[in-house]
Amino acid sequence: xxxxxxxxxxxxxxxxxxxxxxxxxxxxxxxxxxxxxxxxxxxxxxxxxxxxxxxxxxxxxxxxxxxxxxxxxxxxxxxxxxxxxxxxxxxxxxxxxxxxxxxxxxxxxxxxxxxxxxxxxxxxxxxxxxxxxxxxxxxxxxxxxxxxxxxxxxxxxxxxxxxxxxxxxxxxxxxxxxxxxxxxxxxxxxxxxxxxxxxxxxxxxxxxxxxxxxxxxxxxxxxxxxxxxxxxxxxxxxxxxxxxxxxxxxxxxxxxxxxxxxxxxxxx
Ligand SMILES: C[S@@+](CC[C@H](N)C(=O)[O-])C[C@H]1O[C@@H](n2cnc3c(N)ncnc32)[C@H](O)[C@@H]1O
Numbered sequence: 485x486x487x488x489x490x491x492x493x494x495x496x497x498x499x500x501x502x503x504x505x506x507x508x509x510x511x512x513x514x515x516x517x518x519x520x521x522x523x524x525x526x527x528x529x530x531x532x533x534x535x536x537x538x539x540x541x542x543x544x545x546x547x548x549x550x551x552x553x554x555x556x557x558x559x560x561x562x563x564x565x566x567x568x569x570x571x572x573x574x575x576x577x578x579x580x581x582x583x584x585x586x587x588x589x590x591x592x593x594x595x596x597x598x599x600x601x602x603x604x605x606x607x608x609x610x611x612x613x614x615x616x617x618x619x620x621x622x623x624x625x626x627x628x629x630x631x632x633x634x635x636x637x638x639x640x641x642x643x644x645x646x647x648x649x650x651x652x653x654x655x656x657x658x659x660x661x662x663x664x665x666x667x668x669x670x671x672x673x674x675x676x677x678x679x680x681x682x683x684x685x686x687x688x689x690x691x692x693x694x695x696x697x698x699x700x701x702x703x704x705x706x707x708x709x710x711x712x713x714x715x716x717x718x719x720x721x722x723x724x725x726x727x728x729x730x731x732x733x734x735x736x737x738x739x740x741x742x743x744x745x746x747x748x749x750x751x752x
């Protein structure tokens with residue numbers, strides 16, 4: 485099979501549509517199958533590859549990105565695709581050093597150092613949590629729907645701020661990448677997408693696991709006064725909560741990631 489052409493969006497678009505047609509594949513919406521048809525996204529991903537580190541791509545699709553990722557790393561690379569119709573196509577495109585697995589990425593072990601994905605939108609939160617929990621992963625580059633990136637970077641006290649923001653901010657340094665309009669994908673998704681780069685700054689340990697538990701308990705009451713909610717849900721005294729720097733007037737969703745970390749350390 486010919487290499488995915490990166491000369492123009494027109495050639496990559498026709499290459500993609502022709503392969504899908506040749507194999508009789510209709511993209512499945514419920515698997516978030518929106519393929520990259522603009523080479524700029526592939527170039528942007530490739531800029532971030534660390535050639536001497538093991539690599540995983542989640543949702544390899546027909547292999548447009550996998551082809552290049554598998555050739556850019558000198559160590560082994562793994563490509564996971566849930567849809568058998570697509571994994572058969574992708575298998576022929578990745579380099580002989582790459583391994584293609586037909587399966588659900590969420591059920592498999594991610595023992596690699598870097599993760600790349602034009603992510604299937606219906607499982608973005610699961611992907612972020614699994615990336616955080618997989619300590620071997622030092623580095624991850626994702627394309628998500630733009631509103632997901634906004635949530636990861638949201639400030640306390642905003643409606644986008646939530647559990648996933650707290651977890652991501654504690655575990656990773658986060659960098660916002662370029663934005664891509666729907667026309668960069670086939671079929672076109674409804675909204676724009678954005679690249680995000682995550683660099684691990686902290687291991688997922690017992691404390692971070694406790695942070696997940698604390699945010700689960702507290703964010704179910706996100707608009708309630710933080711002080712009372714913490715006392716009730718975590719069984720801490722008013723003095724303990726004040727000592728941790730929780731403002732009397734703050735609501736749960738006003739608390740910074742660092743305060744959630746202190747709460748987790750307090751109850752461990
Ligand atoms: C947005 S498409 C990206 C396809 C390709 N990497 C590209 O960029 O053109 C997401 C891909 O993830 C696959 N996928 C969806 N859920 C998955 C899962 N749980 N595990 C592995 N792959 C999955 C879909 O079948 C689809 O091919």
